[in-house]
Amino acid sequence: MVKNITVVGAGSWGTALAQVLCDNKNQVMLYDLNADIVKDVNENHRNARFFEEVELPSSLRATTDLKEALKEAEFILLSVPTKVIRDVLKTINTQLTHKVVIINASKGIEPGTHKRVSEIVMEEINADYLEAFVALTGPSHAEEVIQRSLTTVTCAATVVDRANEVQKMFTNDYFRVYRVDDLIGVEIGGSIKNVIALAAGILAGLGYGDNPKAALITRGLVEIKRLGVAVGANEETFSGLSGLGDLIVTCTSVHSRNWQAGYKIGNGSNLQEALDSMTMVVEGVRTCQATYEMAQALNIEMPIVETVYEVIFNKLDPREAINQLMSREMKPEFY
Ligand SMILES: NC(=O)c1ccc[n+]([C@@H]2O[C@H](COP(=O)([O-])OP(=O)(O)OC[C@H]3O[C@@H](n4cnc5c(N)ncnc54)[C@H](O)[C@@H]3O)[C@@H](O)[C@H]2O)c1
CATH class of the missing domain: 3.40.50.720 (NAD(P)-binding Rossmann-like Domain)
Structure with a gap:
């Protein structure tokens, strides 16, 4: 009809x-x-x-x-x-x-x-x-x-x-x-993946290849899931199209505005310069702020999101940011 x-x-x-x-x-x-x-x-x-x-x-x-x-x-x-x-x-x-x-x-x-x-x-x-x-x-x-x-x-x-x-x-x-019967999960997954896409762009802008991209998608998904479950989402939703699916497309494609903005930052631009050069909306920036605030308020460990926040809002050098992420305390992958 x-x-x-x-x-x-x-x-x-x-x-x-x-x-x-x-x-x-x-x-x-x-x-x-x-x-x-x-x-x-x-x-x-x-x-x-x-x-x-x-x-x-x-x-x-x-x-x-x-x-x-x-x-x-x-x-x-x-x-x-x-x-x-x-x-x-x-x-x-x-x-x-x-x-x-x-x-x-x-x-x-x-x-x-x-x-x-x-x-x-x-x-x-x-x-x-x-x-x-x-x-x-x-x-x-x-x-x-x-x-x-x-x-x-x-x-x-x-x-x-x-x-x-x-x-x-x-x-x-x-x-x-x-x-899918999980409104919270699809909204959280679809939103926070743009923060991880900024990080994927930053890595590419710095000249990194596929290994860190895969690491970012995998560990980024862990962070999204942690926050999502804490606010009432079903864990399973994040393995689906609105979670893993959207992360893959946005972290691996030059079509993503968030990836493009991150790429410019990795290449030496500051946030404002990167945004000024884009004609379309880069949702990951506001969502990075919101996600960072939520993680702090709920005491949820989100090191990638926190690092993106420091790079884009507090001008942390992206190479130093990567050093910090790579030298975090060693731990099991699943805990
Ligand atoms: N582009 C994509 O591939 C894609 C895919 C999935 C989801 N999204 C999401 O969809 C949303 C829109 O993205 P987009 O890429 O189309 O953005 P865009 O920048 O291409 O277009 C936004 C449009 O909104 C209009 N607009 C702005 N303020 C308005 C207002 N107050 N009233 C009426 N119109 C107004 C602008 O004139 C512009 O035409 C974003 O949240 C984005 O994350 C985009």
């Missing part, structure tokens, strides 16, 4: 997911503040800012008018940087006149509050208008999804039926959606 979906954020990920939904014959509206993107989608069936060569489905419409965008929406798909999500939700809340399902595709944890996006949604959207929340996450670069390249992700929801529905809405011959 055709669904009516509004995608909030016509960046690379919002546009790629909108195309999947259009391919599946849904009615899709993109909303963005950027009038040039909206004009490009409506007049040229392109979003050249992010995908120069791609022709988008002609059924895809776009608007800068939020009221218009929400009028018929049954589902709202969030794909804006997490630093604006709270404000965007506050505005959405003032415009809603009917119940909606909110699907989140953005990845991050809020510094200060340590809230996941599902928690921010519950705080900002009037319960009378929120039918369910669904997280959609996993190993997926927009650059490949927009080419209809094979991709698998997973979803978790506050209402199981809605996870099933979202699974059906998105799944097709190139995009396959699994479901």
